[in-house]
Amino acid sequence: MKGPTLAIIGGSGLYEMGWLEDAEEVSVATPYGLPSDAILRGRVRDGDVTVLFIPRHGRGHRFSPSTINYRANVCALKMLGATHVLSVSAVGSLREEIAPGSLVVVDQFIDHTRHRVSTFFDEGVVAHVGFADPVCPILADAVHHIATEESIPVHRGGTYVCIEGPQFSTRAESMVYRGWGAHVIGMTNMPEAKLAREAELSYATLALVTDYDCWRADTEAVNIDAVIDVLNRNVGHARNVAQRLARKLPDVTTSPAQSALKRAIITAPKLMAPDARARLEWLLGPQG
Ligand SMILES: CSC[C@H]1O[C@H](OP(=O)(O)O)[C@H](O)[C@@H]1O
Numbered sequence: 001m002k003g004p005t006l007a008i009i010g011g012s013g014l015y016e017m018g019w020l021e022d023a024e025e026v027s028v029a030t031p032y033g034l035p036s037d038a039i040l041r042g043r044v045r046d047g048d049v050t051v052l053f054i055p056r057h058g059r060g061h062r063f064s065p066s067t068i069n070y071r072a073n074v075c076a077l078k079m080l081g082a083t084h085v086l087s088v089s090a091v092g093s094l095r096e097e098i099a100p101g102s103l104v105v106v107d108q109f110i111d112h113t114r115h116r117v118s119t120f121f122d123e124g125v126v127a128h129v130g131f132a133d134p135v136c137p138i139l140a141d142a143v144h145h146i147a148t149e150e151s152i153p154v155h156r157g158g159t160y161v162c163i164e165g166p167q168f169s170t171r172a173e174s175m176v177y178r179g180w181g182a183h184v185i186g187m188t189n190m191p192e193a194k195l196a197r198e199a200e201l202s203y204a205t206l207a208l209v210t211d212y213d214c215w216r217a218d219t220e221a222v223n224i225d226a227v228i229d230v231l232n233r234n235v236g237h238a239r240n241v242a243q244r245l246a247r248k249l250p251d252v253t254t255s256p257a258q259s260a261l262k263r264a265i266i267t268a269p270k271l272m273a274p275d276a277r278a279r280l281e282w283l284l285g286p287q288g
């Protein structure tokens, strides 16, 4: 068995890691098409794990949240041996106490997207993975611990509501999401986290809070200039946390995410559609 491999999915404002050593660009074709960009594969100084990096929107930010090929991204990372996924994401805050400039290690999601393929098991082979706890607690604890040690303002836990976008929300919608109990809002972590679970990857999100969305009466509503400005000032935090994580990657072999498919596949093996089963070979191995 190969060693642990940390995959980092860079969000808005994070298109390169900077600290990756001996890095090579790997282009991967998947049964779902092409990922957002070539994947950088390298390592961190003083560490022994392999590190993969993919910019979710592509370099130059070419894919909108709805047109990102999430399946290809997750599949490509898995094919390259990923075991852990750190998702870095810009988010708006839906809570007074979560200020722009701080980080949130989220632990729940609400999927409010409408136009995205959100499973690898859509036809021919059916699976229902557990998703009650969508984030790997071991990985999330490690990320939170590092941010705390770095004295970065960070919140442990919070619910991320994922909207379709690309438009920001109306004030009425923002109020509804607050009423649902969400803490932060973004456009990309769904279906990414669902697909990571189906691919038996330990997934955690480091959310960079860039704005107060538009629910606050006395604050200007979110706009892209303000988001980019706060991102540029804080993206270094994400780079540092990711670097330290790569140096001290926790053992997640006991995480439920790593065996999510064990009792999830319901289709009788003999009745699986051959083309669908062949398409899943990267995940399920060769047909027995
Ligand atoms: C640039 S503001 C809106 C954009 O940023 C977030 O993306 P990501 O999670 O990749 O950082 C948000 O979800 C929107 O896609």
Ligand SMILES: Nc1ncnc2[nH]cnc12
Pocket (backbone or CB within 6 Å): 090, 091, 092, 093, 168, 169, 185, 186, 187, 210, 211, 212, 213, 214, 222, 227
């Ligand atoms: N207010 C917001 N809504 C949705 N996605 C975001 N990304 C950053 N800020 C956001």
